[in-house]
Amino acid sequence: MEIFTEYLKAFLVGGFICAIGQVLIDLTKLTPARILVSYVIAGTVLGALGWYQPIIDFAGAGATVPLAGFGSMLAKGMREAIDKDGLLGIFTGGFTACAAGVTAAIVFGLAVALIFKRTDRTRQE
Amino acid sequence: MDISKKEYEQTAKKYAGSSKMYITIPMAFLIGGLICCIGEFFLNMYQQLAGLDFDQASAYTSITLVFLSALFTGFGWYGRIAKHGGAGTLVPITGFANAVVSPALEFKTEGYVLGTGAKMFVIAGPVIVYGIAAAFIYGIIYYIYGFFS
Numbered sequence: 001m002e003i004f005t006e007y008l009k010a011f012l013v014g015g016f017i018c019a020i021g022q023v024l025i026d027l028t029k030l031t032p033a034r035i036l037v038s039y040v041i042a043g044t045v046l047g048a049l050g051w052y053q054p055i056i057d058f059a060g061a062g063a064t065v066p067l068a069g070f071g072s073m074l075a076k077g078m079r080e081a082i083d084k085d086g087l088l089g090i091f092t093g094g095f096t097a098c099a100a101g102v103t104a105a106i107v108f109g110l111a112v113a114l115i116f117k118r119t120d121r122t123r124q125e
Numbered sequence: 126m127d128i129s130k131k132e133y134e135q136t137a138k139k140y141a142g143s144s145k146m147y148i149t150i151p152m153a154f155l156i157g158g159l160i161c162c163i164g165e166f167f168l169n170m171y172q173q174l175a176g177l178d179f180d181q182a183s184a185y186t187s188i189t190l191v192f193l194s195a196l197f198t199g200f201g202w203y204g205r206i207a208k209h210g211g212a213g214t215l216v217p218i219t220g221f222a223n224a225v226v227s228p229a230l231e232f233k234t235e236g237y238v239l240g241t242g243a244k245m246f247v248i249a250g251p252v253i254v255y256g257i258a259a260a261f262i263y264g265i266i267y268y269i270y271g272f273f274s
Contacts (some may be wrong), residue, residue, distance in 0.1 A: 003169075010165040011158035014217070018157025021212030022150045032215050032224065033248040037255045039216060044259040048267075061164030064183050065190065065217045066157070067252070074260040082268050090264035094257040101218060104188040105249065108195035109226040113233050113241045116199035 006060065013059035017066040036067055043071020073097050149211050156206065156213030164190055164217070187218050194219035198226040224248035 021039070024030050030038070046052040052072035055063040063069050077097020081089030167189050171182035197203040203223045207214040214220050225245050232240035246253075 006169075007162050007165055010161045014161025014164075015154035015158025015213070018213040018216045019150050019154040021157075021216040022153035023146075025212055025215075026146050026149055032220075033251050035212065035215060036221060036224065036248060036252045040252050040256040041259045044256060044263060048263040059161075061168045061183075061186060062158075062161045064168070064186070065161045065164035065219075067216055067218060067221055070187075070218060070221070071256060071259070074256050075263055078260045078264045079267060082264060082271070087268060090261060090268055093264055094260035097260070098253070098256065100184045101187045101191060101221070102249075102253065104191040105195070105222045105225040106245065108192050108222070109229040109245055110241065112195045112199040112226050113229040113237075116230055118231055118233065 009059045010062035013055065013062035014065060015062075017063070017068060039067040040071040040074070043068030043073075044075050045071075047072030047075030070098065070101060152209055153211045153213035153216075156210030157216060158213075160190075160213065160217045160219055163193075190217070190219050191222040194222035195226045198223050199230065203227070221249060221252065224252075 021035050024035060024038070025032075043052060046055075046068065052063065052068070052075075056069065056072070064073075074094050074097045078089070078093035081093030081096055083089070085092065164186050167186040168179075168182050171177050171185045172179065175182070175185075177185065194203060197206070197219075203214065203219070204227070207220075207223070214223070225248075228244040228247050229241045232244035234240060235244070
């Protein structure tokens, strides 16, 4: 039962965060790039204010998987880097925090481009 | 500029799908929620089976989801899900990964350097630029604040 509530929380919070994005797309015609940029900045600001961590504590992956979680991670990484390295941390914190996700996207993206043929059907329409 | 504008419109169309809001919003909720549940599954696995702490498990979860999204994009499945999922497939980290992998694959025809290498960042580039900039500003504030507390 406990595991069920955990997944339910991840589903509801994650779904809600995504639904906000859909409302923005439908009402404002914001492009995907702008939506993603907005989410990352919003996540960074919420993370900086310490308001995102409670959502992560509550929903787990429901909060970390949406791109706002990526933003909150940037803020957290920045804090940790400055605590450790002082001034230099301002220049290293951001990239250190997002290194895993960005490296994964670059490397797997490159691998897919090398191995696969263009098959993303929706793009061809 | 023309190419990137066209690129944006194409991607916008892909994620916008049907325009009826009583369909698009619940679908985004459903698909986005499900992707987060897949994330929750890996997050649990990495914590319980591999004994990692939350932050490490969370990083591995991101890597796993990015990998799966890259694979799905390669097979052309992600676009098909995105047609129905809209923001539900865009907002999770899998959407970020798709935004990197999809143009990397599509612009292969323009070469590996200026095609794949450059177009990879059509959407991810702005995300990284403004994410890092926002974190940088916060860093300055946090650093200065450190002197007074």
